Amino acid sequence: MALQTNGLKVTKVIRGNGLIRQVLITDQMREIAHKKAKEMGKLRHSITEGSGNIFGFLGEYVAWSLIGGKIANTHEYDLILPDGRTVDVKSKRTKVAPQPHYECSVYAYNTRQACNFYCFVRVSELMDKAWIVGMIDKNKFLQRATFIKKGTLDGNNNFKIMDDCFNLKIQELDDAEYIVKCTF
Numbered sequence: 001m002a003l004q005t006n007g008l009k010v011t012k013v014i015r016g017n018g019l020i021r022q023v024l025i026t027d028q029m030r031e032i033a034h035k036k037a038k039e040m041g042k043l044r045h046s047i048t049e050g051s052g053n054i055f056g057f058l059g060e061y062v063a064w065s066l067i068g069g070k071i072a073n074t075h076e077y078d079l080i081l082p083d084g085r086t087v088d089v090k091s092k093r094t095k096v097a098p099q100p101h102y103e104c105s106v107y108a109y110n111t112r113q114a115c116n117f118y119c120f121v122r123v124s125e126l127m128d129k130a131w132i133v134g135m136i137d138k139n140k141f142l143q144r145a146t147f148i149k150k151g152t153l154d155g156n157n158n159f160k161i162m163d164d165c166f167n168l169k170i171q172e173l174d175d176a177e178y179i180v181k182c183t184f
Contacts, residue, residue: 019134019175020098023062030127033057036073059091059121062130067119067180077115081180087135088115094122098131100171103156108164111142119176134173135180144168 037053060078064071069081077086090106104120118141123130136144145166148154152161 019173020100020170021066021132021176022097023065023130023132025058025062025123025128025130029058029061033061054127055093055123056089056091058123058127058130060089062121062123063087063089063119063132063176066132067135067176069180076113079119085116086114087117087119088113088138089119089121091121091123091130093125094131095125098122098133098170100169101156102133102170103154103167104133104170104173105165105167106141106145108147108166111138111166113138117179120170120173132176133170135176136168136173137179141168142166144172 033054036057040053060071060073064079067079067081067087069079069087072078072080072086076088078089079087081087088110090104092105102122104118106118115138117135117137119135120133121130122133145168148161148165148167150161150163153159154161154167
């Protein structure tokens with residue numbers, strides 16, 4: 001089942017402060033994400049044993065609703081922009097609206113993915129809305145991010161790191177809309 005847009009965006013983007021944009025999730029997005037998550041099952045290295053798949057798919061549809069392109073959903077990237085650049089969407093479920101000092105993460109084993117950009121999305125546990133918190137060139141992310149070892153207690157949020165990862169604050173990301181409009 002493909003997203004039916006009739007040439008229009010399927011979500012309503014509510015402008016937020018700074019880079020963070022709140023997007024309302026439609027029933028259609030939830031329905032498609034649920035179906036895709038069920039088909040996918042549990043992936044190797046899944047921290048959530050597959051229960052987070054639906055949030056990942058919702059994050060992809062939310063990112064697509066703002067930046068456009070084509071939904072590819074490969075292991076290497078999730079979106080292909082009209083100019084051929086690729087985007088891997090990194091989604092996290094959340095209970096609260098994200099703040100600029102919150103961090104975005106990429107697990108170390110995912111840094112080998114062949115994508116040009118990371119787009120970070122937070123999806124409400126209620127699956128009614130999400131926030132596109134920013135986007136960044138993959139190489140720029142790896143240069144700026146802090147490496148955190150598995151088992152470490154993250155001092156910023158008291159979260160025990162489940163696997164080696166790289167973290168960067170939301171406020172250090174770039175504006176997703178701006179990146180898409182620019183050609184490099």
